[in-house]
Amino acid sequence: MGNCWFKGNPYFNRVSSNATKSESPKIQSPSERIGKEDSQLPSNPKEVEALRKDTARNPLIAFTFEELKRITKNFRQDSLLGGGGFGRVYRGYITKDLREGLEIEEPLRVAVKVHDGDNSFQGHREWLAEVIFLGQLSHPNLVKLIGYCCEDDHRVLVYEFMPLGSVESHLFSRVMVPLQWSIRMKIALGAAKGLAFLHEAEKPVIYRDFKTSNILLDEEYNAKLSDFGLAKDGPVGDKSHVSTRIMGTYGYAAPEYIMTGHLTAMSDVYSYGVVLLELLTGRKSLDKSRPVREQTLADWAFPLLTQKKKVLGIVDPRLAEDYPVKAVQKTAMLAYHCLNRNPKARPLMRDIVATLEPLQQLEENPSDSLAGAT
The missing domain is CATH 3.30.200.20 (Phosphorylase Kinase; domain 1)
Structure with a gap:
């Protein structure tokens, strides 16, 4: 470092x-x-x-x-x-x-x-x-x-050794250069590939503590998941979930897991949606310094994610509108699906990877795209 x-x-x-x-x-x-x-x-x-x-x-x-x-x-x-x-x-x-x-x-x-x-x-x-x-x-x-x-x-x-430290340390730092949109998308894709691998391993694994502080970066901003202390073997056979004590990090944990203790791969998908929101907005998953209605990022942002113009109003201001609008809007829709209150309606991590891959190359003239946003 x-x-x-x-x-x-x-x-x-x-x-x-x-x-x-x-x-x-x-x-x-x-x-x-x-x-x-x-x-x-x-x-x-x-x-x-x-x-x-x-x-x-x-x-x-x-x-x-x-x-x-x-x-x-x-x-x-x-x-x-x-x-x-x-x-x-x-x-x-x-x-x-x-x-x-x-x-x-x-x-x-x-x-x-x-x-x-x-x-x-x-x-x-x-x-x-x-x-x-x-x-x-x-x-x-x-x-x-x-x-x-x-x-x-x-x-x-x-x-x-991961020389660039955690995504959290970059995303919420007041002194570091803000992450460019293309780097945020690279991080989102790499982290998604890591989760997809866990969920589809020979013996599936539920990560259970997916958050920006557990995503580490090498010198080329390649994302790697760290800290497997809360990882759990996924359900096998005809079981639909694993019952556990409720553990993890507030602001990232799926609501159905908090309510029931039933853990599935979809619990990780919800947490992934929260991280996507953090990359999109530059806001923390839980921030007590904000107005009450804005303290929990997922609750505040969720209703805005399907509204193309309003989504542009919640993008991290440190990006200074230097981003491809279509990619932002598609990323917002992906986050929306990940945060669905019905876990069965959330996408699989392999489908999230497939959605993100074409967004890596999607580049536009920001000013032209803003003018055409609907």
């Missing part, structure tokens, strides 16, 4: 700065391999790998805590990238002299996510959920997990 733009902006943000987290425990059952009946979860690398053996597809490095100290220069303050409810995230470098036989590209930049400070049973389950899910899933739009540390009370995850 090495860039003052990110000062004060979390690289990973477990508790979103623009929303209030549920006070419920974060994880109930992130995988069938981590059932709620389990009274004894892995407490060392050997036990973690034994749990991973049936589903693991990605080789992970089991780091010692001493090795992590070397990687982060003893967790020095100038290596700190940010933090949240889980703990802190540090920048680090892995070199071949760290350990004999280590097969890595040298030097490898990484982000080291320290769960120390949350040694509760639930905290351990959340850490383990990330190890399990990211150890079995691999996709260009999912952040890559390189390794972990499970030593004494230390619970640490080591990810690929």
Whole structure:
């Protein structure tokens, strides 16, 4: 990162700065391999790998805590990238002299996510959920997990380094250059591809905490989903949903999930619609500083999304009308469908990807398009 733009902006943000987290425990059952009946979860690398053996597809490095100290220069303050409810995230470098036989590209930049400070049973389950899910899933739009540390009370995850940080840190910053419309569409498509992959995996996964702070960007603004602590295996067989405790982030969570605890892939689609609104408007999903009727973005914007002229009035003013109007209007309609109160009426993520792909190339003369808007 090495860039003052990110000062004060979390690289990973477990508790979103623009929303209030549920006070419920974060994880109930992130995988069938981590059932709620389990009274004894892995407490060392050997036990973690034994749990991973049936589903693991990605080789992970089991780091010692001493090795992590070397990687982060003893967790020095100038290596700190940010933090949240889980703990802190540090920048680090892995070199071949760290350990004999280590097969890595040298030097490898990484982000080291320290769960120390949350040694509760639930905290351990959340850490383990990330190890399990990211150890079995691999996709260009999912952040890559390189390794972990499970030593004494230390619970640490080591990810690929994402130099541009989170979408949240760009979208709501007062000091960073506003994201161009084309970049917002690139982010929207990449994140949609990540969710579509999860929903259509051999064993479907519901992400459950889709939001701008969990979408990270590489140096070319490619979007990757991070933080799988709340991920949940999707329903199987003739089941229509998974019943869970209500967890996630206010402002993003689907209304039917909040009311019933019934979790489906359509819950992620609703959250995706909220993120589309944030990209479209530059507003936070939940903003208590605004007038009461405008505090919840989805509730305020929803009635306007089908009205072509009114939609242009809610576009992020920092774009200075530098955007293709037709693409904005089609994006607004896509958000409208994602936010349908009836979850069965929402589009599948694969259909969202298909809708977004042609919008990547849709460019117009803004002034001409504004004149012709109806």
